Amino acid sequence: MKPPEIALKAGQGLFQYGFYWLIRFSSIKSPEFRQRLAEQDFTFEMKVKDTGVRRFFSVTGGKVRSALFGGEPQFSLVWSTAADGNKVMADIMTAKPKALMKAVMASQLLLEGDATQVGRFLETLNKMNKLYRKKSAKPGK
Numbered sequence: 001m002k003p004p005e006i007a008l009k010a011g012q013g014l015f016q017y018g019f020y021w022l023i024r025f026s027s028i029k030s031p032e033f034r035q036r037l038a039e040q041d042f043t044f045e046m047k048v049k050d051t052g053v054r055r056f057f058s059v060t061g062g063k064v065r066s067a068l069f070g071g072e073p074q075f076s077l078v079w080s081t082a083a084d085g086n087k088v089m090a091d092i093m094t095a096k097p098k099a100l101m102k103a104v105m106a107s108q109l110l111l112e113g114d115a116t117q118v119g120r121f122l123e124t125l126n127k128m129n130k131l132y133r134k135k136s137a138k139p140g141k
Helices: 003-029 031-039 082-093 099-105 115-132
Strands: 042-048 054-060 063-067 075-079 109-113
Touching: 003 031, 003 042, 003 054, 003 063, 003 082, 003 115, 031 115, 042 115, 075 082, 075 115, 082 099, 082 109, 099 109, 099 115, 109 115
Parallel strands: 042 075
Antiparallel strands: 042 054, 054 063, 075 109
């Protein structure tokens, strides 16, 4: 494996772990987000097709857990390449609107599994991103 490939693989693992902490911090910061997580339990996996990097996430009773190994996920987020995954994960962590939706439309991300759970997860992420978006100044002020 070449050094750039190693860096991309390591970077994706760090982004996935950072994503876990972002969800946890968001649930501490916002009671509304914590309540949203508590509404329904789900498990999912995030993985990269070309490198095999993966991480499992579980939300149970509003608490988020993450591990390198896990049971059968209800759905998966599969990045086409580590570079695509790193770019989109950076967009998510900087609260860019609809980063995941844009990645799906650009074929950078494939969503596998229960469509209802995937849709709910995307809505939940959108709520999380709203916590971190800068409020724009109102016109005329």
